[in-house]
Amino acid sequence: MKRPKLSAIFHHRHQVWLFAPAVTVLILTIRALGWLQGWELSGFDGLVRSRPPQALDPRIVIVGIDELDLRALGQWPFPDEHLAQLLRQVEAQKPAAIGLDLYRDLPVKPGHEDLVAVFQNTPNLIGIELVAGDHPAEGVAPPPALAANGQVGFNNVVVDPDGKLRRAVLSMVKGEEPVASFAMVLASLYLEAQGITPEPDPDRPLVFHWGKGTVYPFTGDDGGYGGVDAGGYQILLNYRGRGGSFQTVAMREVLNGTIAPDLFRDRIVLIGATAMSLNDFFYTPYSGDRITTPERTAGVEIQANMISHLLSLALDGRPGITTLPVWGEWLWVGALSTLGVGISWRQQRERPLGQFVPPWGWVQGGLASGLILAGGLVAFQGWGLWLPLVPGYLGLWGGAIAVTLYTAHLERRERQTVMNLFGRHVTPKVAEAIWRDREHLLQSGRLPGQKVTATVLFSDLKGFSTIAEAMAPEALMAWLNDYMGEMTDVVLEQGGIVDKFIGDAIMAVFGVPIARETEAEIRQDAIAA
Numbered sequence: 088m089k090r091p092k093l094s095a096i097f098h099h100r101h102q103v104w105l106f107a108p109a110v111t112v113l114i115l116t117i118r119a120l121g122w123l124q125g126w127e128l129s130g131f132d133g134l135v136r137s138r139p140p141q142a143l144d145p146r147i148v149i150v151g152i153d154e155l156d157l158r159a160l161g162q163w164p165f166p167d168e169h170l171a172q173l174l175r176q177v178e179a180q181k182p183a184a185i186g187l188d189l190y191r192d193l194p195v196k197p198g199h200e201d202l203v204a205v206f207q208n209t210p211n212l213i214g215i216e217l218v219a220g221d222h223p224a225e226g227v228a229p230p231p232a233l234a235a236n237g238q239v240g241f242n243n244v245v246v247d248p249d250g251k252l253r254r255a256v257l258s259m260v261k262g263e264e265p266v267a268s269f270a271m272v273l274a275s276l277y278l279e280a281q282g283i284t285p286e287p288d289p290d291r292p293l294v295f296h297w298g299k300g301t302v303y304p305f306t307g308d309d310g311g312y313g314g315v316d317a318g319g320y321q322i323l324l325n326y327r328g329r330g331g332s333f334q335t336v337a338m339r340e341v342l343n344g345t346i347a348p349d350l351f352r353d354r355i356v357l358i359g360a361t362a363m364s365l366n367d368f369f370y371t372p373y374s375g376d377r378i379t380t381p382e383r384t385a386g387v388e389i390q391a392n393m394i395s396h397l398l399s400l401a402l403d404g405r406p407g408i409t410t411l412p413v414w415g416e417w418l419w420v421g422a423l424s425t426l427g428v429g430i431s432w433r434q435q436r437e438r439p440l441g442q443f444v445p446p447w448g449w450v451q452g453g454l455a456s457g458l459i460l461a462g463g464l465v466a467f468q469g470w471g472l473w474l475p476l477v478p479g480y481l482g483l484w485g486g487a488i489a490v491t492l493y494t495a496h497l498e499r500r501e502r503q504t505v506m507n508l509f510g511r512h513v514t515p516k517v518a519e520a521i522w523r524d525r526e527h528l529l530q531s532g533r534l535p536g537q538k539v540t541a542t543v544l545f546s547d548l549k550g551f552s553t554i555a556e557a558m559a560p561e562a563l564m565a566w567l568n569d570y571m572g573e574m575t576d577v578v579l580e581q582g583g584i585v586d587k588f589i590g591d592a593i594m595a596v597f598g599v600p601i602a603r604e605t606e607a608e609i610r611q612d613a614i615a616a
Contacts, residue, residue, distance in 0.1 A: 103432050106489040107425040114420055114481050119313060126477045127311020128247060134467040134476075135372035141328055144395045146277070148354050149335040149387055150177065151361035156338045163365065164189070168198025169342070171205045173358065176341055178209055180351035184276045185212045186269060186394075188242065188359030188387045192216075192228040206232035211276060215242040215269050218261050240269035242390065244369070245321065251370045252324070254305060255393045259319030270393035273355055277394075278401055293320070298401030303409065310410040310473045323408035325396045325471060329373035330384040333391045335361070355394060359387025406471035416475055420482040426455060427486030432494070455483055541598035544583070546574065551591040567591065 117123060150173070157163055170191070177185055191202075191214065206212065214233040218241045219226025229239040241261070245254050257271045267275070278284070278298065285302075288294040293304045307317035327333070338358075340346050360367045368383035375381050384392075399405035411419060430451050459479050466472040548554070548570070555563055574593050575585050583597040 103428060103490050103493060104425075106493070107421065107428045107486055110424040110427075110482055110485040110489060111417065111421040114424075114478050114485065115417065118311075118475075118478055119308075121313025123477055123481075124311055124313045124315075125249065127475065128249060128251070128253070130476045131253070131311060131473060132251070132372035132374075134463060134473065135326060136375075137464055138468055141332070143332065143334055144327060144391075144399070145334075146183075146354055146398055147333055147391050147395055148351055148356050149333050149361075149391055150338055150341055150356060150358045151335050151385070151387065152338045152359065152365075154362045154364060157362050157364065159339055164191075164195050166198055167191075167195050167202035171198055171202040173338060173341060174202075174205045174209065174212065176344070177351055177356050177358070178205075178212075180349060181353070182351040182356045183211065183280060183353050184273050184355045185209065186273045186355060186357040186390065187212060187214045187230075188269065188357055188390055190215065190217070190227050191230045203232045206230055206238075207236070210236070210238070212238060213269065213272050213276070214239050217241065218243050218259060218266065238272075240267055240272035242269045242386070244386075244389065245316070246369070247315070249370075251372060251374060252389060253372060254321050255324040255396065257302075257320045257322060268393070270390050270397065273357075274394050274397035274401075277355055277398065281402075283401055297397070299404035300400030300407070302397075302400070302407065310408075311475065311477065322396075323410075323473075324392060325399075325405070325407050326371060326373070326392050327395050327399075329371070330382060330388060333388060333395075335388075357387050357391055357394075359385065359390070361385045361387065408471050408473055410473050411475065416478070419475060420478045423455075423459065423479045424482035424486040427452075427483040428490050430455065431487035431490035452484065452487060456480060459483065539598055541596055543586075544578070544595040544597065545592060546595075547590070547592035 118127075157165075160166075160169060170189075174185065174187075194202075206214075212233065214230045216229035216234075216239055217225070217227035228234075233239050241256075241259065243256055243259065244252055245256055246252050247254075255270065256268055258265055258267050260266070275285075283298045285295045285297045288296060288301075295302050302322060305312075305317050305321035305323055307315050309323065336346055336350070367386040369386060369389055370381055371384050371389075374383060396407065400407055434451070459476060463474045463476045463479075466474050558566070570591075571588060571593060578585055578593075578595040581597065583595045584599065586594040586596050588594075
């Protein structure tokens with residue numbers, strides 16, 4: 088029977104590069120199913136928290152209603168007369184816009200008529216409503232006087248499955264009519280006063296340019312998301328910072344007149360609840376993980392972040408949160424999978440015998456992982472680009488692990504092939520030497536030719552014929568086997584190979600396949616044997 092060519096086994100080694108596209112397809116398929124979403128959103132939160140603190144946005148001031156205000160007012164919701172007084176004192180400082188982030192669809196007497204008059208005579212005052220979803224009872228109507236003049240925006244928010252708020256809704260459909268969000272209306276009011284209005288992109292209907300920036304809609308699969316609800320016009324919210332990132336004064340300070348007389352001038356003033364007992368708070372990327380006590384951000388400050396996002400984009404050119412296109416994600420994960428395959432393949436080819444993963448392989452993998460993280464941080468902090476870090480890491484290490492396991496499988500097959508070729512009676516040292524030359528062996532079926540000085544030992548028993556004639560066959564064979572066993576052990580201990588047994592003689596070779604460097608070594612082997 089013709090022996091199969093060993094080069095066919097060697098050929099499988101070149102197939103390791105197929106692992107890169109295979110790992111890429113597997114990871115991006117898992118990602119498309121949303122199975123990586125939790126990890127990726129946690130990674131996104133880490134990128135957000137890694138940014139250095141930013142300066143307060145000077146265009147926005149918050150009037151917060153805290154616990155001391157509630158005690159002073161004595162009830163919640165507090166009477167309309169106090170809200171009317173607050174709005175008059177804010178308006179007296181000539182703000183660019185006033186955002187009332189309080190539900191006020193029903194009168195709270197006394198002072199309701201006075202409040203309605205303020206609503207009707209303050210054109211830059213914007214109120215809120217909660218647009219109902221599938222059930223009308225879920226909605227909250229806007230203040231009727233403000234709704235009559237179109238001075239209303241919805242304050243609906245979208246929360247991710249882990250309870251955190253990472254997106255903003257700029258517009259949605261109410262009934263059959265599109266309506267704008269509270270933040271969108273206030274930002275538009277501020278920017279229109281400076282002659283800046285949104286301009287649709289002629290080639291992309293859902294993209295619009297606004298001042299120095301461009302707004303891109305969230306699609307439901309952007310970044311680490313996997314098929315979440317993208318109803319309305321959503322964007323990834325670029326937070327200004329954690330809670331307390333906006334200048335805030337208490338309602339009592341405004342009513343008592345203890346604030347600067349021009350604090351609100353030409354600014355957007357937001358009025359909303361900051362008291363913990365009112366529970367108008369949300370988890371954000373700054374809320375940390377599940378080990379620590381998560382911090383929350385007041386709803387009025389969430390609205391301030393949305394407004395600041397739009398103003399900073401239009402006036403300062405501060406980028407929003409962007410993601411790679413589909414082809415870019417494939418290229419990113421594919422490149423890192425190829426890198427992982429390359430690192431692992433190189434290490435597997437050069438590692439010492441019996442060492443599964445060499446230390447330098449771990450070092451190279453760690454360096455590559457560090458570069459991925461550094462690239463993600465630079466891209467996010469510099470351009471607001473959210474790179475798919477988790478799929479990138481999985482590609483790098485998935486490619487490396489796949490090659491490591493595959494080459495381990497090949498190694499087992501090739502080791503068996505080598506040992507089958509050389510038969511029995513080789514020491515571990517000789518076996519390692521043969522294994523180091525396995526590339527040549529597997530290609531040609533034999534070790535490479537080389538010029539060496541070797542020692543051949545022939546040894547037999549003196550007077551064996553006479554002894555054999557006097558002994559019974561069974562006893563002779565037992566005695567002969569004991570002798571050959573002892574001789575074999577001596578030869579192997581000295582790095583030799585038993586070539587053959589010839590009756591009572593043994594033939595051994597020293598210096599192959601492990602070549603001796605000096606003649607003295609060869610003589611020493613022969614003498615020792």
